[in-house]
Amino acid sequence: MRHVLHSAGEVTVRKITEHATTPGVWLKAFVSPETLEPWLAPGWHLAGGPGYLMSASLRVAPTRAPGPIPDGYQLHTWTRAGVTRALVRTADGAFAARGQIAVTGPTAVVDQVETDPVHQRRGLGRLVMHRLAEAAAEQGATAGVLGATPEGRSLYEMTGWRALAPLTGALRGPDPN
Structure with missing residues (x-):
């Protein structure tokens, strides 16, 4: 299962991460990793690295x-x-x-x-x-959207895309550390 939150707040993130207990559940939010991490319930960790929501006119x-x-x-x-x-x-x-x-x-x-x-x-x-x-x-x-890694961002910007917001992922499961 994957949750993509278009407007993430601490209350919403806490509610989802406290109730989703199955390993492998993803949450993606348009906030920085530093903002998202303290909102996560135990058993969740940041995953996938920092990213960006990007868009372009097609x-x-x-x-x-x-x-x-x-x-x-x-x-x-x-x-x-x-x-x-x-x-x-x-x-x-x-x-x-x-x-x-x-x-x-x-x-x-x-x-x-x-x-x-x-x-x-x-x-x-x-x-x-x-x-x-x-x-x-x-x-x-008429419009395109994508989630970009820091490495991919320069390619997308070179082809006319622009960053709209940070995009951060979290995963329910064993802590990778």
């Missing part, structure tokens, strides 16, 4: 289009059950980068964007983000 013809697919890579996109996936592979079929986006009315949610460290700094993340935004706009989405 257009059918984005203004920050990437260049051509770099030599030695192939981009594959497909849509199934409302989720568009983009996958970049090397010429020999090895994984290089990926991401996915789901359209829910006028909003699209980006998830699981990743570039293999061996293939970073070659424009593959920008290529994936552009194709996902293009696909969502073609399906009628």
Whole structure:
């Protein structure tokens, strides 16, 4: 189970974390780790590192289009059950980068964007983000949202996204320390 709190306060967080006792339950809130941690009930710990809620306007013809697919890579996109996936592979079929986006009315949610460290700094993340935004706009989405890590934030900002709020996760389960 996962709880995502759009307006987290101490009372709400305490209520959820005191009543959710099953290991593996997640809570995500738009507050800093320093704010969230003291609100957690025993048995909960911060998880996933600090992050950011980010958004962007989606257009059918984005203004920050990437260049051509770099030599030695192939981009594959497909849509199934409302989720568009983009996958970049090397010429020999090895994984290089990926991401996915789901359209829910006028909003699209980006998830699981990743570039293999061996293939970073070659424009593959920008290529994936552009194709996902293009696909969502073609399906009628006008705005996109995503949760970003500190490492991913610079890629997203370079492609026109902006940070709206901190995003912090907590997990019910054994303390990792």
